[in-house]
Amino acid sequence: MATPAPSSDAAPRLGVSGRIAAYFQRAQITPLLALVALLLGLFAVGVTPREEEPQINVTMANVLVPFPGAAVRDVEQMVAGPAEQVLAQIAGVEHVLSVSRPGLAVITVQFKVGVPRTEALVRLYDAVNSNADWLPKGLGVLDPIVKPKGIDDVPIVTLTLFSRQPATGPYDLERVAHSLEADLKRVAGTRTVTTLGGPGRAVMVEIDPSRMAGVGITVPDLRQALLAANLGLPVGDLIGGNRAVAIEAGPFLSQASEVAELVVGVRGAKPVFLRDVASVRDGPPPAARYVWHGVAARDGQPAAEYPAVTLAITKKPGENAIDVANAVLQRVDSLRNTVIPGDVEVATTRNYGASANDKAQKLMQKLLFATASVVALVFLALGRREAAIVGSAVILTLTVTLFASWAWGFTLNRVSLFALIFSIGILVDDAIVVVENI
Known part of the structure; x- marks a missing residue:
């Protein structure tokens, strides 16, 4: 019996993709x-x-090595230099930078793009802990602190505070900025709020040479007493012809009244207080930097520049930059004429959410x-x-x-x-x- 020839009109055999497409069509x-x-x-x-940009995370970290009471040169020679040599040996490191400050060394370690963040930080911790012998022993150097940095440390909003009133200076603006920090940290999605450009706060000790000579107290004795009482935190250099010292506020000496009651010596079986040989006041230290905010000419008003400080706000990982930026600006508007005085203006110098x-x-x-x-x-x-x-x-x-x-x-x-x-x-x-x- 002959087999019938296949018809030319028969449907072609479908492959996997064809069968899937046919199924969804029916x-x-x-x-x-x-x-x-x-x-x-x-x-x-x-x-x-x-x-605005993709989250390309380049792993980097700051290694902070406290060296209380040490000068910048000592920090550089005894801590920062050896630390650069040790940390540069880590596999995958692109470059190592260091900054020496009074009483502190900051070493920045940046890894190459593509090195996993967790793996890079583990290598860094291992290198720091296994090479702890490069730190000088017996000189008061504290344990290193590792602070990872990433793309989320870039501020999404920066707010510049300035005043057109001549009586309002950077010190006053910095006090307002510190008051704003606590309120802005309560905004959902914010990570850090920091103040940049302020002069800082210090207790100024104005020495009276005649009274010091009368009780037999020298400038080195006075400086050593201040260092010891302030837990070894940095004490500024002598200024104004060896007649003033700027003290950084520490955990023990936090205000001028506490510094004034410090015992700096003994004469005739009686204690000599700092207020007996110097005048003590609270205020900004000598200016080390100046920050100005320029205002363009508008409505007949000429262009001008004013002293200023800047608040930098970062967001948490995964948060919507637009929502966080809008919430921060709304919170600032609600604080005008309350936390923010009426004569202090706030300019939005960076709004990453809007862009x-x-x-x-x-x-x-x-x-x-x-x-x-x-x-x-x-x-x-x-x-x-x-x-x-x-x-x-x-x-x-x-x-x-x-x-x-x-x-x-x-x-x-x-x-x-x-x-x-x-x-x-x-x-x-x-x-x-x-x-x-x-």
């Missing part, structure tokens, strides 16, 4: 899945954190424009049905991608949005191939 749940994908994408657009939002919205508009342009081109070239299929495929693919990015912890930034715009070309090509084979 399934009644396909429109519902498309609607869910669209809604998930819209949800992701609304909740995904927006940033990130503007660029993200502009790129989202470009993405929608590119999609609409592609659909219109397909409509003119291939027809209405093909344009609808291509448009649906592109839009649903983008929405699912946005939802997956949010679920995996990515953010909307210039790089990710540019990648989506470039991917439209590939999506259109694939969709056209599918349309031509339906």
Whole structure:
């Protein structure tokens, strides 16, 4: 019996992709899945954190080595120099920098891009602990402190405080800034709030040479007594012709009255207090730096510069920079004329949230424009049905991608949005191939 020849009209055998496509073409749940994908994408657009730049985390850390009472030269020669040589031996380190301050060495270690953060910090801790013998023994050097740094340490908002009143100087502005720090730290999503540019606070000791000579107290004796009573924290250099000393407030000496009651010697079986040989006052130390805020000419007012201090606010990892920046600015507005005096003005010198939002919205508009342009081109070239299929495929693919990015912890930034715009070309090509084979 002869076998009948196969008919030329028989359906071709489908592969895996063909069977999957045929299943979704016949399934009644396909429109519902498309609607869910669209809604998930819209949800992701609304909740995904927006940033100006991607979170490329270059692992770095500051190693702080306290050396109480030591001068800058001693800190550099005995701590900072040997520390650079030890930490530069760590695998994956790109460079090591150090800054020597009175009583403190700060060594910055930066690892190469691509070194995992956890692995880099473990290497750093191992190097610091296994090479502890490079620290000078018996001289009062304290244990090193390692503080990791990352992309989230970059401020998202900076607020500059200044006053047009000549009587309000940097010292007064710094006091206002410190009052603001506590309130701004309560804003959800903020990480650190620091004040930059202020002169600081010190207890000024103005020496009376005649009274010191009368009780037999010398300047070195006085300085040593201050160092010992202040737990070895830095005491400033002699200024004003060896007649004044600036003391950094420490845990034991925190205000001028406590410094004035310090016993600096004994004469005739009676204690000699610091107030007996010097006048003590609280105030800013001698200026080591100046910070000014310039105001452009406007409404007939000439341009001018005023003393200023700056508040720098950082955000927690994963927080939306736009929401945190807006919340900080709203909190500052609510504190005007209460914590912030009426004669103190606040200028927003950096708003990372606003710039990130503007660029993200502009790129989202470009993405929608590119999609609409592609659909219109397909409509003119291939027809209405093909344009609808291509448009649906592109839009649903983008929405699912946005939802997956949010679920995996990515953010909307210039790089990710540019990648989506470039991917439209590939999506259109694939969709056209599918349309031509339906």
